[in-house]
Amino acid sequence: PTMFKAPWELPYADQLTREELKNYPVQKRTGYTLRQSTKHWWVNDLENPYTEVKRFDWIRGYHVGGRSIMWGRQSYRWSDLDFEANLKDGIAVDWPIRYKDIAPWYDYVERFIGVNGKKEGLPQLPDGEFLPPMELNCVEEHLRQKIAEHYDDRILTIGRSANLTRPHNGRGQCQYRNLCIRGCPYGAYFSSNASTLPAAEATGNMTLRPHSIVNSIIYDPKTNRAKGVRVIDAETGEWHEFYAKVIFCCASTLGTTFILLNSTSETFPDGLGNSSGVLGHYLMDHHFMCGAAGRFEGFEDKYYKGRRPNGIYIPRFRNLDKKTQRKDYIRGFGYQG
Numbered sequence: 002p003t004m005f006k007a008p009w010e011l012p013y014a015d016q017l018t019r020e021e022l023k024n025y026p027v028q029k030r031t032g033y034t035l036r037q038s039t040k041h042w043w044v045n046d047l048e049n050p051y052t053e054v055k056r057f058d059w060i061r062g063y064h065v066g067g068r069s070i071m072w073g074r075q076s077y078r079w080s081d082l083d084f085e086a087n088l089k090d091g092i093a094v095d096w097p098i099r100y101k102d103i104a105p106w107y108d109y110v111e112r113f114i115g116v117n118g119k120k121e122g123l124p125q126l127p128d129g130e131f132l133p134p135m136e137l138n139c140v141e142e143h144l145r146q147k148i149a150e151h152y153d154d155r156i157l158t159i160g161r162s163a164n165l166t167r168p169h170n171g172r173g174q175c176q177y178r179n180l181c182i183r184g185c186p187y188g189a190y191f192s193s194n195a196s197t198l199p200a201a202e203a204t205g206n207m208t209l210r211p212h213s214i215v216n217s218i219i220y221d222p223k224t225n226r227a228k229g230v231r232v233i234d235a236e237t238g239e240w241h242e243f244y245a246k247v248i249f250c251c252a253s254t255l256g257t258t259f260i261l262l263n264s265t266s267e268t269f270p271d272g273l274g275n276s277s278g279v280l281g282h283y284l285m286d287h288h289f290m291c292g293a294a295g296r297f298e299g300f301e302d303k304y305y306k307g308r309r310p311n312g313i314y315i316p317r318f319r320n321l322d323k324k325t326q327r328k329d330y331i332r333g334f335g336y337q338g
Contacts, residue, residue: 002041003037003038003039003041003183004180004183004184004185004186005186006038011036011037011038012037013037015036015037015038016036016037017029017035017036017037017040021040022035023047024045024046024047024048025040025043025045025046026046026047027046027058027059027060028043028044028046028060028061030058030060031058031060031289031290032290034060034071034182038182038183039182039183041064042062042064042070042071042182043060043061043062044061044062044063049061057286059255061253064211065193065194065198065209065211066184066192066193066194066198067193067251067252067253068253069191069192069193069194070184070192070193070194071182074162074163074164074181074190074191074310074311075160075161075162075314075337076111076114076116076118076129076161076162076163077126077161077314077335078100078104078107078126078127078129079100079103079127080100080124080125080126080127081099081100081124082124082125082317082321084096084098084099084100085099086331086332090331090332100127104127107127107129107130108129108130111129111130111131112130113170113196114163114191114196115132115163115164115165115169115170115172115191116129116130116131116132116161116162116163117131117132117133117134117135117159117161117162117164117165117166117311118131118132118134118158118159118160118161118162119131119134119158119159121156121158121316123156123316124321125316125317125321125333126316126317126335129161131161132165132166132167132169133166133167134159134166135159135160135162135164135166135309135311136159136309137157137159137313138305138309139300139303139305140297140300141157141159141313143297143300144157144313145157145158148315152318154318154321154324154325155315155316155318156315156316157313157314157315158313158314158315158316159311159313159314160311160312160313160314160337161314162190162310162311163190163191164181164189164190164310164311165188165189165190170196171188171199172187172188172189172195172196173187173188173189174187174189175187175189175190175310176189176307177306177307177308177309177310178307178308178310179307179308179309179310181310190310210232212234212235212236213232213233213234213235213241214232214233214234214235215230215231215232215252215260216230216231216232216233216240216260216263217230217231217260217263217264217265217273218230218231218248218250218260218261218264218273219231219242219244219264220264220266220268220269220273222266222267222268225268227248227273228244228245229242229243229244229245229248230242230243230245230248254284255284258280258281258284261273261274261275261280262275262280262281292336292338312337312338313336313337313338314335314336314337314338315335315336315338316335317333317334317335318333319332319333319334320332320333321333
């Protein structure tokens with residue numbers, strides 16, 4: 002509802018009032034996502050409480066499109082360096098697939114959703130089916146050149162993001178407004194609302210049912226397959242069952258885990274697929290708002306055009322081979338900026 006609103010059309014300079022903030026003690030922790038222009042995406046924490054033994058920022062929203070509207074759109078492929086890591090490091094469980102198995106599906110998804118990026122030919126960061134890359138600004142390009150001059154084991158590249166740099170599959174290209182968090186009226190970044198739901202609707206076989214809470218997955222012991230889902234109508238409290246040949250559980254990390262734990266049966270008394278008892282353990286979050294910033298002197302005679310909804314990326318450069326091997330830790334990391 003705020004996609005086209007100008008700053009002066011938003012109350013309180015787009016800030017929430019102190020009274021409103023009382024409803025969002027958790028959602029406000031990000032420091033930037035909760036605004037008058039975006040508050041409709043986030044849950045009221047007082048109405049959706051959870052227990053924190055240790056601090057955990059559970060940022061969530063319940064609406065059609067879910068997190069596909071709110072995600073950061075950075076889209077990177079795993080490589081065999083990732084798929085083979087457990088086996089080589091002698092920890093955890095080896096992945097049952099390798100990059101060659103999933104590469105065609107990476108291709109399919111990228112061609113469908115539209116991902117812009119620059120091909121760099123790095124084995125640790127496989128190239129994809131990219132749309133034209135967004136441009137680095139003058140300081141970023143300068144930094145890229147300086148890194149190349151001083152290091153032979155790392156590079157700086159433009160981020161690989163699911164923002165369209167040209168019209169694609171009936172969707173408009175990015176207008177460089179950097180208002181993605183409000184939802185895009187041009188369909189210029191991948192979301193269910195802009196991409197997969199219209200594609201499903203075009204088949205003539207889609208029924209969209211909002212206000213529906215999936216409680217559990219129905220397991221069929223005769224076929225050893227999931228065959229449907231149990232749904233609670235959030236407005237009436239009624240229960241419904243829907244059946245399908247294939248079921249995708251895309252409810253985010255915690256939501257998906259809750260659904261699987263709720264999906265009990267004689268075969269899976271502790272939750273669907275939870276024979277090991279591991280389900281609900283070892284959940285992984287990611288770093289957020291940590292890093293460094295600086296000011297660069299020079300280039301005062303230059304400027305950039307638009308507000309690019311994408312950043313830079315420095316791919317992993319540690320523990321790739323003997324030359325880059327570290328003794329104090331395994332694996333590696335990349336930088337987004």
